[in-house]
Amino acid sequence: MLKDFRQSILVSIWFVFLTFPLMVVRVNTTEQLVEWRWMNLVWVAIGSFILSYLWRYMMARQQAREKVADSGIEKQSKVQLLLEDMSFRYKAMAVLLVFALIFPLVFDTYQSTIMISALIYVVLGLGLNITVGLAGLLDLGYVAFFAVGAYAYALLNYHFGLGFWTVLPVGGILGCLFGVILGFPILRLRGDYLAIVTLGFGMIVKIVLENWDDFSFGPSGIANIDRPGLFGIDMNINGSTTYIYYIMVAMVIFTIFVTMRLRNSRIGRAWIALREDEIACVAMGIDMARTKLSAYALGAFWAGMVGVLFAAKTTFINPASFTFMESAIILSIVVLGGMGSILGVILGAFILILLPEYLRAFSEYRMLAFGAAMVLMMIFRPQGIISNIRQKYEYKGLKEETDNG
Amino acid sequence: MAEKHKLLEVKGLTMDFGGLRAVDSVSLEVHEGEIAALIGPNGAGKTTFFNCITGIYTPTKGDILLHPKGLESRRLNGLKPNKVTEMGLARTFQNIRLFHDMTVLENVMIGRHCRTTSGILHSILRGKAVREEEQQIVETSYQLLEKVGLAEFTNEFSKNLPYGAQRRLEIARALATEPFLLLLDEPAAGMNPQETADLDHLICKISEEEQIAILLIEHDMKLVMNISNPIYVMEYGKKIAEGAPQQIKDNPKVIEAYLGEETDA
Numbered sequence A: 001m002l003k004d005f006r007q008s009i010l011v012s013i014w015f016v017f018l019t020f021p022l023m024v025v026r027v028n029t030t031e032q033l034v035e036w037r038w039m040n041l042v043w044v045a046i047g048s049f050i051l052s053y054l055w056r057y058m059m060a061r062q063q064a065r066e067k068v069a070d071s072g073i074e075k076q077s078k079v080q081l082l083l084e085d086m087s088f089r090y091k092a093m094a095v096l097l098v099f100a101l102i103f104p105l106v107f108d109t110y111q112s113t114i115m116i117s118a119l120i121y122v123v124l125g126l127g128l129n130i131t132v133g134l135a136g137l138l139d140l141g142y143v144a145f146f147a148v149g150a151y152a153y154a155l156l157n158y159h160f161g162l163g164f165w166t167v168l169p170v171g172g173i174l175g176c177l178f179g180v181i182l183g184f185p186i187l188r189l190r191g192d193y194l195a196i197v198t199l200g201f202g203m204i205v206k207i208v209l210e211n212w213d214d215f216s217f218g219p220s221g222i223a224n225i226d227r228p229g230l231f232g233i234d235m236n237i238n239g240s241t242t243y244i245y246y247i248m249v250a251m252v253i254f255t256i257f258v259t260m261r262l263r264n265s266r267i268g269r270a271w272i273a274l275r276e277d278e279i280a281c282v283a284m285g286i287d288m289a290r291t292k293l294s295a296y297a298l299g300a301f302w303a304g305m306v307g308v309l310f311a312a313k314t315t316f317i318n319p320a321s322f323t324f325m326e327s328a329i330i331l332s333i334v335v336l337g338g339m340g341s342i343l344g345v346i347l348g349a350f351i352l353i354l355l356p357e358y359l360r361a362f363s364e365y366r367m368l369a370f371g372a373a374m375v376l377m378m379i380f381r382p383q384g385i386i387s388n389i390r391q392k393y394e395y396k397g398l399k400e401e402t403d404n405g
Numbered sequence B: 001m002a003e004k005h006k007l008l009e010v011k012g013l014t015m016d017f018g019g020l021r022a023v024d025s026v027s028l029e030v031h032e033g034e035i036a037a038l039i040g041p042n043g044a045g046k047t048t049f050f051n052c053i054t055g056i057y058t059p060t061k062g063d064i065l066l067h068p069k070g071l072e073s074r075r076l077n078g079l080k081p082n083k084v085t086e087m088g089l090a091r092t093f094q095n096i097r098l099f100h101d102m103t104v105l106e107n108v109m110i111g112r113h114c115r116t117t118s119g120i121l122h123s124i125l126r127g128k129a130v131r132e133e134e135q136q137i138v139e140t141s142y143q144l145l146e147k148v149g150l151a152e153f154t155n156e157f158s159k160n161l162p163y164g165a166q167r168r169l170e171i172a173r174a175l176a177t178e179p180f181l182l183l184l185d186e187p188a189a190g191m192n193p194q195e196t197a198d199l200d201h202l203i204c205k206i207s208e209e210e211q212i213a214i215l216l217i218e219h220d221m222k223l224v225m226n227i228s229n230p231i232y233v234m235e236y237g238k239k240i241a242e243g244a245p246q247q248i249k250d251n252p253k254v255i256e257a258y259l260g261e262e263t264d265a
């Protein structure tokens, strides 16, 4: 303790010394004066001391935890235990659902709009979670599938006047198709190579959209896309936003439901096994090609579907919405939330999308904060906010048998 | 006495890694009901031989023929590992390859994958058939855990198991694929004498009760001489001897190979 204290004081003195010329001395050239801002020195000293002490404290805790983990008995955090309690989970879900349903009644349209974009990212995160979190296949071009869905709706609507509900499944299926198209050439790739090819795929889709004017109208994009219809009822902007909000809530619930079922199925187990050890996986009779392709296709499905909704919500799309940055943010959501954990990904999406919305003042530092958060996360909680909770299987019949025997 | 059914027939198997000939025209046969052993000094090419048979490597030359009972024979060369497993040939790994972040039960459940059928759409809808199949997977896997003596660890993460238990879990996982021939790569490595004795017992039990033929690689001579017949000996990629335990013990070439290794070390 005392040692940490002393070290932190040294660090703070060192920082004061380093930042002295920058923070304290200022030459006022107009009045030929040198200003001494001594208060800044105090702030730097206190700030760096606190940060340094906090850092040391966290590191010590981390090491203690690692020691416990090494000794074999892993202690689960209280939150984790609470989450495994089923009755608590149901209650929490009910509360959340009620909150989600009354949200647009309580808050104004602006809040609903923000919420819609957060929910879009929840679906995107959950989709990518299948590919990256469960099957362990890196995908840096995920936003391409989102673009496929959005452009599918925009173009079908523009040329043929097809409606939102007709195109919604089409977008999902097109996403799937592109997932398979991306999946085929990279079946044998791993690690860095996978990263490069998926990154390239994302870029290619964007560049095609930007340059193939006849097809996608180039950088100027497509405007006046129809909003989702409700039995031909005319709605004003507010009504339509609320409507989209409810569609989005339904879509999130649908996504959670399906990904949950998939994760706890025969296919889901195969994905996780594939992530853990490819060679053992094939040696146990799992078809690697088929499993990988299904992971890419099912991951892409959600992006395609939610892409349709995105186009309907903004009524205008152009390639600028589908940059690598978007892929990076979705990937951050998955990694930050906890690879493979559905609840974690949902939390991650809300944190990463809502925080920057409400902290507009700091929006310039958004990427910096993302980076810092990721680095800290990797050091202190590499498994993400919420680590994957394993399903407990029942084998009652057998237990009774052995008890009797 | 009737001739025993031949399950696996390897003829002149050769495997090159660049200039290195890791396996040099090795021939070997495993018959129904046998516990065959493949022994040899470190680096003799035993694991490579297994990898060729199970489809992880494609052999440079030679034939690997599988003759399942009552089914058509198949040539395994170039077949993907999962196809080989589907045909009824399962294996364990020398350097344990469990799925560490899955529970013990789930590890075995993975082995059931190739014997079950629920597809993506059915898994999402989770109808009666799928639920029944899932329950069947769980029950079968649990029974296998009981068989290898790991029932107490069912919901434990596999990475938290003691070493000996991990090796037995690998065997349970391989058994879940319903093989008729089981390949074990150094199943006793890193085990203490008590664990080795238990393993000895387990292997005999599998062979007798399940009618599964076994081919094992092992350095523990006591275990090998105890339970296996015939024994094949490899050195520098070549097969140098084969026969019953007593013949192997007295074979001057084998003695030289093993003594030679000791003087080298």
Ligand SMILES: Nc1ncnc2c1ncn2[C@@H]1O[C@H](COP(=O)(O)OP(=O)(O)OP(=O)(O)O)[C@@H](O)[C@H]1O
Pocket: B017, B020, B022, B040, B041, B042, B043, B044, B045, B046, B047, B048, B049, B094
């Ligand atoms: N993938 C590979 N690429 C190149 N060389 C390899 C490869 N795998 C094995 N070898 C070489 O082939 C030879 C045989 O290796 P192998 O692992 O089959 O030996 P082993 O008999 O299983 O030995 P041990 O008893 O130590 O397990 C060794 O010289 C090894 O270096």
Ligand SMILES: [Mg+2]
Pocket: B046, B047, B048, B094
């Ligand atoms: Mg070996």
